[in-house]
Amino acid sequence: xxxxxxxxxxxxxxxxxxxxxxxxxxxxxLNVVNLTYGVYFSTGALIALYATRHFAAxxxxxxxLAAVATGLIAVVIDGLLLTPLRRKKAPxxxxxxxxxxxxxxxxxxxxxxxxxxxxxFPPAAINPSAIEIGSVRISRSQMLIVGxxxxxxxxxxxxxxxxxxxxxxxxxAENPDVARLMGVDVTLVTFFVSFVSGTLGATxxxxxxxxxxxxxxxxxxxxxxxxxxxxxxxGLGDIxxxxxxxxxxGLLEGLTAGYVASTLKDAVGFLLLVLTLWFRPVGLFGHxxxxxx
Amino acid sequence: MPAFLDDFLxxxxxxxxxxxxxxxxxLSMYVVLAIGQLSLGxxxxxxxxxYTSALLTLKLGTPFPLVLATSMAVPALAALIIGAPTLRLxxxxxxxxxIGLGEVLRIAFVNSELTGGALGLSGIPEKAGYxxxxxxxxxxxxxxxxxxxxxxxxxxxxxxxxxxxxGMLGVHLPRYRISALxxxxxLAGLAGAFNAxxxxxxxxxxxxxxxAVTILSYALLGGIGSPxxxxxxxxxxxxxxxxxxxLHDFRLVFNGLIIVIAVLFMPHGLVPWxxxxxxxxx
Numbered sequence: 001x002x003x004x005x006x007x008x009x010x011x012x013x014x015x016x017x018x019x020x021x022x023x024x025x026x027x028x029x030l031n032v033v034n035l036t037y038g039v040y041f042s043t044g045a046l047i048a049l050y051a052t053r054h055f056a057a058x059x060x061x062x063x064x065l066a067a068v069a070t071g072l073i074a075v076v077i078d079g080l081l082l083t084p085l086r087r088k089k090a091p092x093x094x095x096x097x098x099x100x101x102x103x104x105x106x107x108x109x110x111x112x113x114x115x116x117x118x119x120x121f122p123p124a125a126i127n128p129s130a131i132e133i134g135s136v137r138i139s140r141s142q143m144l145i146v147g148x149x150x151x152x153x154x155x156x157x158x159x160x161x162x163x164x165x166x167x168x169x170x171x172x173a174e175n176p177d178v179a180r181l182m183g184v185d186v187t188l189v190t191f192f193v194s195f196v197s198g199t200l201g202a203t204x205x206x207x208x209x210x211x212x213x214x215x216x217x218x219x220x221x222x223x224x225x226x227x228x229x230x231x232x233x234x235g236l237g238d239i240x241x242x243x244x245x246x247x248x249x250g251l252l253e254g255l256t257a258g259y260v261a262s263t264l265k266d267a268v269g270f271l272l273l274v275l276t277l278w279f280r281p282v283g284l285f286g287h288x289x290x291x292x293x
Numbered sequence: 294m295p296a297f298l299d300d301f302l303x304x305x306x307x308x309x310x311x312x313x314x315x316x317x318x319x320l321s322m323y324v325v326l327a328i329g330q331l332s333l334g335x336x337x338x339x340x341x342x343x344y345t346s347a348l349l350t351l352k353l354g355t356p357f358p359l360v361l362a363t364s365m366a367v368p369a370l371a372a373l374i375i376g377a378p379t380l381r382l383x384x385x386x387x388x389x390x391x392i393g394l395g396e397v398l399r400i401a402f403v404n405s406e407l408t409g410g411a412l413g414l415s416g417i418p419e420k421a422g423y424x425x426x427x428x429x430x431x432x433x434x435x436x437x438x439x440x441x442x443x444x445x446x447x448x449x450x451x452x453x454x455x456x457x458x459x460g461m462l463g464v465h466l467p468r469y470r471i472s473a474l475x476x477x478x479x480l481a482g483l484a485g486a487f488n489a490x491x492x493x494x495x496x497x498x499x500x501x502x503x504x505a506v507t508i509l510s511y512a513l514l515g516g517i518g519s520p521x522x523x524x525x526x527x528x529x530x531x532x533x534x535x536x537x538x539x540l541h542d543f544r545l546v547f548n549g550l551i552i553v554i555a556v557l558f559m560p561h562g563l564v565p566w567x568x569x570x571x572x573x574x575x
Contacts, residue, residue: 033385084557093331093384094556097509100333101552104506108545221502225396228389236385263404270397277378277390 003136005258006251011142011211013250014149015204019223020230020242021156022200028237029173029193032082032095036074037201037227038220039106044070044202045209045219046110046119053122059210063148067202074198075191077102083190110217118214145207152203153243156196160239169193173237222266229269233276235283245284248272302423308535310491313426314484315531319511319523320433321480324473326517329453330384332474334375334391335481335508337398338368340500342482343489344402347414350490357420357490364486365479372478373471380467387474395505402497413496414489421490429483430524437520441567449473450567453517481508503545510548513555516562525564 019041026034048066052059081098130139160166168189171179180186201220208223209215230249234241249269257265276283302309318335325332346364349355355363375394379386402408409415440446451459452469460466489495507530515526530551534544555562 033388081553081557091329093329093388096331096385096388097513098553098556100506100509101513101549101556103549104503105546105549105553108503108543108549112543112546222396225393228393232386232389266400267397270393273390273393274375274378277375277382277386281378281382281386 001135001258003134005254007136007138009251009254010247011138011145011250012253013247014146015208015211015246016226016230016249017243017246018149018152018200018207019204020227020234020246021153021239022197022204023227024231024234024237024239024242025156025193025200026197027231028239029169030078030082030086030190031092031176032086033092033099034078034082034197035096035099035103035224036077036081036106037197038224039103040070040074040198040201041205041208041220041223042107042110042215042217043073043205043220045205045215046114046217047202048206049119049121049209049215056122056124059121059144059206063203063206066206067199070202071195071197071199074194074201078191078194083187086190107217107221114217116216116218118216120213120215121210141207141210145211148203148207152200156200156239159196165189165192225266226269229273232273233283235286238283238285241284241286307492308531309423310421310426310487311531312528313423313430314488314491315508315511315527316430316524317426317433317480317484317487318508319515319527320430320437320520321477321484322508322512323437323517323520323523324477324480326512327453328449328469328473329456330470330473331388332376332391332477333388333505333509334372334394335477336500336502336504337391337395338372338478338481339485339488339504339508340395340398340402340495340497341368341371342485343495343500344408344414344485345482346486347417347489347495348407350417350420351414360420361483361486365482368478368482368485369475372474376471376474380470387470392502392505395500395502399497399501402500408497411497413494413499415494417489417493417495419491419493421487426487426491429487433480434520434524441519506552507545507548510551510555512562514551514562516559516564518561518565518567522562522564526562529563 022040023034023037026032026037044066047069048059048062051057051062051065055062081102082095085094085098130137131143160169168179168184169192171182171184172186172189172193176186204223205220209219226249230242230245233249234243234245249272252272253265253268256268318339321338322332322335342364345367346360349360349363350357371394375390376387379390403411440449448459448464448469451462451464452466456466485500488499511527511530512523513526514530515522515524517523530548534541534547540547
């Protein structure tokens with residue numbers, strides 16, 4: 001029982017970490033809080049669902065396709081809403097407000113066209129077989145989740161640490177003006193970061209959609225609550241913090257569902273968020289910085 | 294009262310109530326935006342007020358004035374719990390924590406038997422009327438106009454324009470932030486209590502994400518230069534879907550669009566005039 005709860009916790013923790021990674025990346029590098037991020041989660045899952053249904057293709061093919069498509073959507077949204085604000089050097093909260101409006105707009109457009117009914121992947125897309133190790137059961141889709149999450153994280157870390165593009169991204173995060181002076185094409189790098197974030201959000205959406213096999217437009221909204229919790233616990237803009245906080249949240253949710261009450265599961269994240277704000281507002285690994293004019 | 298006026302008030306009763314309640318909600322958003330902060334918990338505070346008041350009336354038969362006072366106190370307490378730790382942090386933390394509050398409350402309302410689960414509470418007696426709703430709205434407006442003209446109002450405006458500079462000039466930032474948030478939660482709670490006591494039925498979905506964003510759209514459409522802006526915004530966005538029927542089905546899309554347009558293209562809203570401070574010469 002305990003082992004199974006822990007495994008389930010790690011699996012949802014891996015998706016939370018993956019989801020929060022894109023969110024914290026946008027905040028850390030682009031210095032905007034982009035609330036449309038929850039929409040990417042839903043969009044990714046919906047595109048994958050329709051592609052799988054329509055072309056009767058394997059999920060292994062539609063997953064990357066839908067992730068890339070959502071990444072492109074994220075670039076368009078960034079270009080339309082956030083680039084103008086950045087150019088005006090608008091305050092952080094302006095980005096929050098504009099993306100909040102856009103989120104409501106996009107969610108209600110999606111529901112206007114496809115409704116709020118829960119949709120499912122065709123049975124053929126999901127392999128129901130599972131492996132059993134002792135008393136622990138892990139399904140194929142859960143293995144896909146953990147595998148994809150680890151692969152994406154490894155790729156991202158390699159990109160950030162080992163390439164010139166990663167260096168440019170880190171320079172942009174440090175100081176956009178200085179990065180520009182050092183020859184970084186800020187616009188291009190900004191779009192690239194949006195693309196990567198959109199891809200990460202969409203991948204998390206597809207994986208969660210596969211795991212629970214229940215997809216509808218507002219699914220990203222509930223996920224945003226976990227996203228906020230993870231990035232605040234891990235520290236805003238902190239990649240390592242987001243990974244660890246995601247896993248912690250998944251594990252604690254699993255244990256709460258198993259040993260306390262499954263209805264309380266979704267409140268765990270918020271409780272941790274409030275506790276973090278009270279006792280360690282900089283997050284797990286953060287250090288305090290003064291706000292300057 | 295002339296018969297035609299009587300008829301008019303009868304047939305548009307719920308719409309007229311909504312104008313007053315949404316006006317109060319817009320003002321609750323205004324207090325926080327006026328100091329350059331952003332709370333996205335207005336719908337959650339409203340829901341807390343609505344559920345508190347409905348439960349007191351239905352289960353305990355508490356007298357209405359006491360119900361109203363409690364339904365302002367409970368959201369104020371929630372605002373203190375999640376607002377106090379964010380006082381010394383950047384505004385992003387307050388915004389994220391308050392959206393989180395909304396989401397977690399919705400989950401709590403849906404799962405609790407006391408609050409009637411997803412079906413909500415029904416059979417709430419109609420205890421609020423035009424007098425008390427519009428009386429509160431007018432009182433709140435007068436209070437905010439007086440505040441804008443005072444030293445406090447100038448400090449608030451300074452915070453909105455440049456927080457660091459305002460702090461340097463002696464504005465006690467944390468005190469202003471928490472006061473604004475608590476006042477805002479109380480106003481939203483009051484609006485929620487009125488809402489519960491004119492519509493006889495409340496459910497968790499009335500106070501979710503859509504409502505939170507809609508309340509923000511009132512304030513941004515009207516502009517936050519003066520307390521009149523948000524109220525004007527609330528009136529327009531409440532009436533428009535009734536006048537333009539096709540808009541009704543897409544009103545959430547429209548409210549979202551209003552925010553996008555307001556932030557990108559008209560940061561001062563429809564009512565850009567500021568209130569002149571007392572003692573200022575022309």
